[in-house]
């Protein structure tokens with residue numbers, strides 16, 4: 001079985017987000033880039049499967065749509081235990097564009113399970129996995145919280161309102177994963193880090209694709225105001241503030 | 250000159266940070282209180298390859314440079330120096346010593362399992378009557394033709410119980426003084442070795458420290474590292490490198506306390522504002538940051554020299570001296586910034602202060618570093 005994991009390169013989740021160019025662009029100067037947390041867990045699960053099933057998992061590949069600057073993130077995935085990587089050399093402008101690039105790069109290759117995160121920690125679009133599956137004309141299952149392979153069969157759990165749905169999936173398919181797929185991301189071992197550069201990282205040219213959406217402007221949430229205290233005597237003032245300022249009542 | 254870390258170095262630092270926060274932080278206070286050895290934690294650390302990270306890939310090590318090692322030591326020490334001290338003894342004393350000076354046979358037999366983290370090593374130099382003055386070895390390795398017979402006592406030995414492989418420094422020919430000293434590879438379960446009780450310490454309480462007694466321990470000659478009489482030189486050269494690790498440990502302790510103090514001073518309020526807005530506290534933080542920056546640069550320079558195969562003993566002694574002093578100063582100020590809370594175990598800084606003290610003592614006290622530095626100056 002061949003496994004592919006789509007990984008995106010996102011700002012560290014503790015980054016203080018700032019914008020430039022009249023709030024049209026993300027200020028990248030102080031950003032530390034990481035593997036999108038769901039993707040990192042998906043890769044961790046793939047590695048766990050390889051560790052337990054051995055040769056039955058023929059290969060683990062990661063794919064990223066991104067400029068050369070995202071290679072450190074890709075090499076982190078190789079250090080963790082992916083066997084090889086593909087980078088589609090394009091700026092990941094928006095969901096459709098990324099899904100299209102992924103589908104074009106994957107089409108000519110042969111994978112049994114394609115894992116993608118439910119959403120990315122930067123734009124939270126939650127759409128690449130599904131769109132990519134459609135473009136590949138492959139079935140997809142979303143919100144997967146567990147994935148197991150027994151006797152060549154793939155079993156998955158989906159989180160649904162109030163419970164868990166257990167399914168068997170036919171390969172090839174796109175598995176869109178979320179919390180639970182692995183407990184904690186794997187920490188790369190020292191040898192893994194040193195070997196990462198020796199593993200193949202194939203760079204492919206992007207396909208011609210349109211963007212279906214355009215970013216106009218970013219808005220940061222208002223900074224939290226200071227705490228205000230009301231005593232019993234000025235309850236009326238509190239009601240007034242809740243009604244007129246906070247517009248809660 | 251390039252101050253940028255490589256991609257691998259950054260990845261190693263992140264891996265060490267993730268490991269420390271995930272695996273060590275949750276029970277570090279409890280382990281320290283109970284002097285409990287972090288056996289499970291060390292097992293995981295060794296599986297990730299941290300114990301043999303500097304050993305060549307061909308001996309199953311990580312094949313990394315000293316700068317990577319310094320970065321990892323610092324991250325682990327920000328949280329738990331009882332764990333980083335195991336890393337330091339394994340990497341820079343035992344593994345490096347065997348890799349640099351051992352025979353090919355010794356490397357196959359002893360280095361390989363150490364570098365891959367299957368086994369742990371210990372370095373036995375200090376004695377009850379020979380600490381700073383390591384030339385006064387009373388442990389005797391008597392030459393019996395085809396083997397040595399070892400008798401004596403070693404003191405304050407880190408990893409004494411968890412290690413399988415010891416490097417023991419002992420006197421073979423007392424008439425030759427320090428030129429009659431040898432370094433021997435001894436397996437811990439060799440007949441005639443007994444351990445004293447676990448030492449109850451001020452800090453790094455969960456590290457594994459014991460005295461070790463040798464009674465008629467028979468060691469084949471092939472277990473001697475280097476030529477006859479090379480032992481003292483071996484110990485001194487190995488300690489030169491070890492000091493870089495301890496300097497990095499001291500920096501981690503300082504940085505760990507500083508980060509906590511910085512956060513606290515932006516949260517804790519007194520006289521109507523966060524304490525960081527009082528200039529007395531703000532200036533303390535500025536001073537701490539400058540000292541840590543200096544200390545890091547010094548330690549990295551020594552590591553860089555070692556990586557370039559240039560002489561580094563002078564710089565590593567300077568780094569060890571300076572970083573240890575800075576760790577003591579910064580942790581003391583961190584406790585001060587926390588006020589009464591700093592004196593409580595829950596806030597970590599008191600423990601970091603206790604840990605800092607040890608960096609001024611082991612692998613050559615601060616006074617001994619000054620001897621090394623001043624002798625280099627007046628050579």
Ligand SMILES: Cc1cc2nc3c(=O)[nH]c(=O)nc-3n(C[C@H](O)[C@H](O)[C@H](O)COP(=O)(O)OP(=O)(O)OC[C@H]3O[C@@H](n4cnc5c(N)ncnc54)[C@H](O)[C@@H]3O)c2cc1C
Pocket residue numbers: 338372373374375377379380381382404405406407408450458607610611612613614615616617620
């Ligand atoms: C927790 C812990 C772990 C340790 N782990 C190890 C280990 O794994 N392996 C190992 O071999 N050893 C280990 N040691 C021993 C350590 O290296 C020694 O304690 C240290 O070298 C100092 O020796 P000493 O304790 O005998 O002090 P002494 O040498 O008796 O020194 C006492 C004081 O006199 C000062 N002094 C001594 N000589 C001079 C001089 N010429 N000029 C000025 N001042 C001087 C010293 O600086 C010190 O302040 C460990 C120690 C501790 C506490």
